[in-house]
Structures are given as C-alpha cells and as structure tokens.
Amino acid sequence: MSTAQATSTRPQRINIQQHGAGGLLWFAAWLFTIGALKLTLWQGFIALLLWPYYLGVRVAAWLATGHAV
Numbered sequence: 001m002s003t004a005q006a007t008s009t010r011p012q013r014i015n016i017q018q019h020g021a022g023g024l025l026w027f028a029a030w031l032f033t034i035g036a037l038k039l040t041l042w043q044g045f046i047a048l049l050l051w052p053y054y055l056g057v058r059v060a061a062w063l064a065t066g067h068a069v
Helices: 005-007 022-036 042-065
Strands: none
Touching: 022 042
C-alpha cells in the first residue's frame, strides 16, 4: 500500500465550534421583555416577530408619562 492510499483511508478529523452566547443573550432579552411588558403567552409568541413594536409602544408610554427609561 502506498503512502497516498494510506492517508486516504484514515478518517478525517472534524472540528466543531459552538457559538451559542449570542442566541442565549437574545433569548434572555426576549424573556425579560415579555416580563417587563407584562405580555400574555400569545402576545409573547407574537412578540417574537413584533418585538421592536412592543418595545416602542411601551417606551413611548413611559416617555409620555414622564418616567425615565
């Protein structure tokens, strides 16, 4: 068996890197938003898509009443 054939029969080494911190941070912020805005379960699911809208409505209400954000 030649050297070229011997190296092609060995299994390749696979390097796996996990980058989950960004996703965990986003998920924690999403849960915080649901709690801070006192959303129901279904509003929380809708907030996945409309998160900026819910935040904008709440911040606008806080600003209108004179509360600091």
